Amino acid sequence: MNPPGPIDFIDLKAQRRRIGPAMDEAILAAVHGGQYILGPQVGQFETKLATFCGARHAIGCANGTDAITLCLLALGIGPGDAVICPSFTFAATAEVVAGIRATPVFAEIDEATYNLDPAGLGAALDTARKNGLVPRAVIAVDLFGQPADYDPIEAFCAENGLTLIADTAQGFGAHYKGRITGSIGHFATTSFFPAKPLGCYGDGGAVLTHNEEHLAIIRSLHVHGKGEDKYDNVRIGMNSRLDTIQAAVLLLKLAVFAEEFEARQAVARRYSDGLKDVAVTPYIAPDRLSTWAQYTLRVAAPRRSGFVAALKEKGIPTAIYYPKSLHQQTAYKGFPVAGNGLPISERVSQEVVSLPMHAYLDEATQAYIIEAARSALTGKAAAA
Incomplete structure (x- = not known):
């Protein structure tokens, strides 16, 4: 058998051929609208994203790495704190923990699914404590698109007073026992890197949560820690907003x-x-x-x-x-x-x-x- 033509690992052009005219129109509408930062498409996309997966709130940000960082900052995690996460994952999962001077504690995966093994969380918790650290959170990763085994992970977090962050950059929209990823965890984070199942035409990400207080803090953090307005800074934040044009792209991609x-x-x-x-x-x-x-x-x-x-x-x-x-x-x-x-x-x-x-x-x-x-x-x- 001969190859039918050039083979792409991920063919981003194929989707473009399907929705290209509508996408061109959506991008131009964002350009002509002139609100390139936090334009109306951003709010529209956040609403539709949250509705799609069953979360109460979605906050667009610059990328999936920032999305995890925003969650950690919202929790006040820092030096002396431990965050349990898998080792078999992309660097961003642990990078953000180390980046705020907290300590990632690496836990084992389940060999069948490649996701965090709930049975190994106890050993990770003990390791954190033996190192003189205060365990604060667990980051579970939906690796390759399959959800982690959330029921026992949630039970472990509840029993030990830990916050669960579901890193669903690869798994957004997957199904777990009737729930859709993005709605699972105290926070869920995702990435819209172009190669992801839901990807934009550049970088982008989102935090999803059911918690009103977390929503308010992250909305402040991702715009320089703003209070009543961007010149009223009530906390140390960061600059991590989803661009209006990328939100316009994602609105069309979410529709298919x-x-x-x-x-x-x-x-x-x-x-x-x-x-x-x-x-x-x-x-x-x-x-x-x-x-x-x-x-x-x-x-x-x-x-x-x-x-x-x-x-x-x-x-x-x-x-x-x-x-x-x-x-x-x-x-x-x-x-x-x-x-x-x-x-x-x-x-x-x-x-x-x-x-x-x-x-x-x-x-x-x-x-x-x-x-x-x-x-x-x-x-x-x-x-x-």
Whole structure:
């Protein structure tokens, strides 16, 4: 089988072809409106975003990293405080904790879902206390699009007086036992980086909350700690606002998000049906639906580089999220690690590899990818 054409890891142009004329009109309307910062589209998008997932409030900000920072600042977390988070995640999850001079405490993941393992939270809590830290919060990550196991995580947080921040940058809009991510946790945060399932045409992010007091504090913090107006500064804040043009883009993208969510389910099913007998395909718990930010296989560590090279030779891009867990990286080696180490996080980082994944991946292209992956994994070329 020959490749049907150039293959993008995430084809952002395909969605553009679908909604391009309407998007051009929306962007131009924002330009002609002249309110480039906190224009009306920002408020409209915040309302629709909160309604979509069932949160009471949404606050747009500059990016997903700032979104987590705003939550930590709203809680007054700082030096001497500990925040429990997974190590197998993107750096932003722990970066923001260290950035405000608090201490990330790295906890183990569940090997099946790659998300924070509720059973490991107790060890992380003990580690924080043994290091003389005050445990304040847990950041759970919806990695690759699947929600973390929130019921036991919420129970653990309630029992120990911890705030739950749901980092749903990769998983916004996914389903967990009848709830939609974005509505789960004391805070939820998300990113609108272009490659995310709900992405804009630049950087953007949001904080979602049910709490009126948290809403008021974050609305102040993200505009320099403003009080009655931007020249009345009642707290030390930051400059982190969602641009009006990006809000206009996101309004249109949110309108097609539910359809794209269903399309991603179909793409994931085709991958799993075609590869489950030759690789470790993603496990999605029966009470959850992933938004499939990534479709990630596990390939034995000695074979992964060969698998990647074989697909590259056939014009198929891959990505490795993440080649090192955070506690193994230079910047984070000095922070506490729960228990006697994180062997699962370390092992999966040597085995994961992600295939092209987006809502517009057509069946012919996907069949070519599956055939190439099977051939690389089994050493057998498919029949002509």
